[in-house]
Amino acid sequence: xxxxxxxxxxxxxxxxxxxxxxxxxxxxxxxxxxxxxxxxxxxxxxxxxxxxxxxxxxxxxxxxxxxxxxxxxxxxxxxxxxxxxxxxxxxxxxxxxxxxxxxxxxxxxxxxxxxxxxxxxxxxxxxxxxxxxxxxxxxxxxxxxxxxxxxxxxxxxxxxxxxxxxxxxxxxxxxxxxxxxxxxxxxxxxxxxxxxxxxxxxxxxxxxxxxxxxxxxxxxxxxxxxxxxxxxxxxxxxxxxxxxxxxxxxxxxxxxxxxxxxxxxxxxxxxxxxxxxxxxxxxxxxxxxxxxxxxxxxxxxxxxxxxxxxxxxxxxxxxxxxxxxxxxxxxxxxxxxxxxxxxxxxxxxxxxxxxxxxxxxxxxxxxxxxxxxxxxxxxxx
Amino acid sequence: xxxxxxxxxxxxxxxxxxxxxxxxxxxxxxxxxxxxxxxxxxxxxxxxxxxxxxxxxxxxxxxxxxxxxxxxxxxxxxxxxxxxxxxxxxxxxxxxxxxxxxxxxxxxxxxxxxxxxxxxxxxxxxxxxxxxxxxxxxxxxxxxxxxxxxxxxxxxxxxxxxxxxxxxxxxxxxxxxxxxxxxxxxxxxxxxxxxxxxxxxxxxxxxxxxxxxxxxxxxxxxxxxxxxxxxxxxxxxxxxxxxxxxxxxxxxxxxxxxx
Ligand SMILES: Cc1cc2nc3c(=O)[nH]c(=O)nc-3n(C[C@H](O)[C@H](O)[C@H](O)COP(=O)(O)OP(=O)(O)OC[C@H]3O[C@@H](n4cnc5c(N)ncnc54)[C@H](O)[C@@H]3O)c2cc1C
Numbered sequence: 015x016x017x018x019x020x021x022x023x024x025x026x027x028x029x030x031x032x033x034x035x036x037x038x039x040x041x042x043x044x045x046x047x048x049x050x051x052x053x054x055x056x057x058x059x060x061x062x063x064x065x066x067x068x069x070x071x072x073x074x075x076x077x078x079x080x081x082x083x084x085x086x087x088x089x090x091x092x093x094x095x096x097x098x099x100x101x102x103x104x105x106x107x108x109x110x111x112x113x114x115x116x117x118x119x120x121x122x123x124x125x126x127x128x129x130x131x132x133x134x135x136x137x138x139x140x141x142x143x144x145x146x147x148x149x150x151x152x153x154x155x156x157x158x159x160x161x162x163x164x165x166x167x168x169x170x171x172x173x174x175x176x177x178x179x180x181x182x183x184x185x186x187x188x189x190x191x192x193x194x195x196x197x198x199x200x201x202x203x204x205x206x207x208x209x210x211x212x213x214x215x216x217x218x219x220x221x222x223x224x225x226x227x228x229x230x231x232x233x234x235x236x237x238x239x240x241x242x243x244x245x246x247x248x249x250x251x252x253x254x255x256x257x258x259x260x261x262x263x264x265x266x267x268x269x270x271x272x273x274x275x276x277x278x279x280x281x282x283x284x285x286x287x288x289x290x291x292x293x294x295x296x297x298x299x300x301x302x303x304x305x306x307x308x309x310x311x312x313x314x315x316x317x318x319x320x321x322x323x324x325x326x327x328x329x330x331x332x333x334x335x336x337x338x339x340x341x342x343x344x345x346x347x348x349x350x351x352x353x354x355x356x357x358x359x360x361x362x363x364x365x366x367x368x369x370x371x372x373x374x375x376x377x378x379x380x381x382x383x384x385x386x387x388x389x390x391x392x393x394x395x
Numbered sequence: 396x397x398x399x400x401x402x403x404x405x406x407x408x409x410x411x412x413x414x415x416x417x418x419x420x421x422x423x424x425x426x427x428x429x430x431x432x433x434x435x436x437x438x439x440x441x442x443x444x445x446x447x448x449x450x451x452x453x454x455x456x457x458x459x460x461x462x463x464x465x466x467x468x469x470x471x472x473x474x475x476x477x478x479x480x481x482x483x484x485x486x487x488x489x490x491x492x493x494x495x496x497x498x499x500x501x502x503x504x505x506x507x508x509x510x511x512x513x514x515x516x517x518x519x520x521x522x523x524x525x526x527x528x529x530x531x532x533x534x535x536x537x538x539x540x541x542x543x544x545x546x547x548x549x550x551x552x553x554x555x556x557x558x559x560x561x562x563x564x565x566x567x568x569x570x571x572x573x574x575x576x577x578x579x580x581x582x583x584x585x586x587x588x589x590x591x592x593x594x595x596x597x598x599x600x601x602x603x604x605x606x607x608x609x610x611x612x613x614x615x616x617x618x619x620x621x622x623x624x625x626x627x628x629x630x631x632x633x634x635x636x637x638x639x640x641x642x643x644x645x646x647x648x649x650x651x652x653x654x
Contacts (some may be wrong), residue, residue, distance in 0.1 A: 028471065028587045036581055066584030079584045 035094040045097035052220040053359035062131025064155035076127035083318040085108035089264035094267025099222040105260035110137025112253040151193040155188040164230040176210040176225035207232030218369035239313035258335040262314040265342035272349035310338035329391040336384035339374040346371040396450040400435040401511040404465035408516040419619035430468040433512025439579040470590035471582035484607035489615035494526035499603040509569040524571040534564035540575040
């Protein structure tokens with residue numbers, strides 16, 4: 015189904031039309047196959063990058079697309095509806111550009127951003143560690159100042175693009191314990207001592223493998239410190255506020271795809287002499303799914319519009335991520351139910367959608383952490 | 396090398412298309428209008444030549460106001476500018492009348508090379524390049540699957556049912572292309588933004604020195620008198636396999652002469 019959209023400019027409408035065209039012709043036909051083989055779609059991502067999708071919400075001055083978040087998220091949503099892994103890749107890449115774009119010096123932005131946003135390079139965001147996931151402030155990866163550089167030692171976990179990234183945002187400890195001792199460094203992938211480990215065997219998103227990344231005395235130049243020493247945790251959390259909206263948009267797109275597929279199936283499948291969509295038990299299930307998708311979309315775009323207007327949006331972003339990803343889990347699970355046995359086999363995409371939805375409740379802050387963020391805002395009043 | 400690419404807005408060939416009941420012209424109001432698919436290949440070929448040889452790429456269309464959307468789509472791929480022949484009197488023009496207008500517009504642009512799609516998905520007559528060539532007194536190399544330029548000489552592999560023919564001509568000439576010639580690029584956000592600022596010149600019939608009665612219904616040499624809807628698709632044959640499914644399938648293929 016074509017989603018009705020209200021976009022702020024004619025260019026944004028043209029952009030969405032272009033994105034749907036590319037996604038229909040290049041992504042949708044390949045998703046199931048790449049996922050089944052676990053192949054990372056590097057060339058297809060380059061195609062998306064060349065279309066200008068790797069820096070949409072950043073300033074044109076530095077090579078970005080100059081688009082409001084509201085537009086960027088709708089682009090992500092349309093891509094996620096064809097192939098979640100591709101949308102996830104753009105979302106993680108965009109997140110990885112945030113620290114320099116928002117906290118880099120003018121010289122760093124001028125030097126680094128045009129290439130990072132240009133579409134050829136891919137970024138990774140190294141925050142989680144084996145021992146410190148939700149509690150990122152407890153990280154142990156250390157950066158020791160040594161002359162004109164930092165020497166980084168430690169292990170990051172669950173890193174998207176671990177094997178394919180051209181640059182890594184590395185959050186690491188330059189000072190004492192706790193969040194205030196953390197800094198953000200931007201490392202090139204070729205840096206000696208940065209060693210991606212074996213890929214994890216994941217439930218879904220196999221086309222976008224994750225892995226631990228070992229930092230074994232990796233030397234990163236001091237001019238690659240983003241923000242001040244000790245500002246890293248604040249930068250990481252700010253980046254995640256924005257990144258969470260990307261995950262929410264991915265969830266909306268994925269759920270829309272599951273809904274569309276389930277509706278199509280329920281119209282065509284007959285039992286007891288009639289299409290199953292005409293049984294209230296199925297029709298109402300689909301109605302609830304459709305309502306939930308619309309609600310999550312509206313909520314996500316509302317948070318994006320707050321961000322675009324320069325208002326505080328952290329709490330609304332957490333709510334959108336929480337609601338949209340829980341919604342996607344429920345809607346994709348119900349889509350499997352609507353297809354019955356057919357929903358459980360790989361001939362139809364809904365079992366994959368269901369497996370894919372799960373990750374969205376975990377990444378960029380688990381949904382428990384989102385509730386914690388929201389509750390803290392409520393407690394502060 | 397200065398290149399003009401002919402483009403046309405057509406109703407999406409993937410969707411249901413209708414003729415207007417009043418004058419038997421294409422109903423553009425209900426259709427999803429798109430840039431004629433084959434024209435994207437012509438634009439791509441022009442851009443590749445420009446990358447190799449320099450010069451300017453102009454897109455030219457004749458059509459109503461909304462054909463401006465097709466111009467914008469084409470410009471987003473990369474051409475430098477566009478010319479839109481727009482005049483209320485053009486409505487109902489047949490191929491012969493259209494070729495008169497396009498030839499007149501091309502004379503004002505004086506290109507070394509005119510590129511066009513081999514056909515449009517609405518009219519599908521494939522004659523426009525020949526008619527324009529005739530009017531301008533230049534060569535028509537049609538149905539190209541490959542085009543090479545060597546100075547002022549064009550060489551084309553002309554796709555035929557049996558294979559291909561190699562034909563050459565001196566510039567200026569018109570070349571029409573099939574979708575085998577290249578892989579059109581996607582526009583980009585940068586292309587979308589840039590297209591907003593590219594010049595689009597609008598020309599009227601008066602600007603081209605053509606009188607209204609030479610075009611439109613009045614000036615057309617052919618008229619669509621009547622049209623009939625395509626019959627609805629027949630339901631296919633269902634083979635129920637009760638042991639002899641294979642035999643039945645082979646019989647079906649044999650009767651339909653597929654084997
Ligand atoms: C596919 C995938 C891609 C990823 N990509 C990246 C990446 O690119 N970069 C990156 O840095 N990380 C990435 N991650 C890691 C992800 O962000 C973490 O998995 C997530 O933050 C949770 O951390 P954890 O796995 O250590 O779980 P834990 O923190 O150990 O949590 C375990 C459980 O305890 C709950 N819990 C923890 N603390 C609390 C609390 N205070 N209150 C209530 N419940 C709590 C959690 O919600 C969860 O249910 C990725 C993960 C996956 C699966």
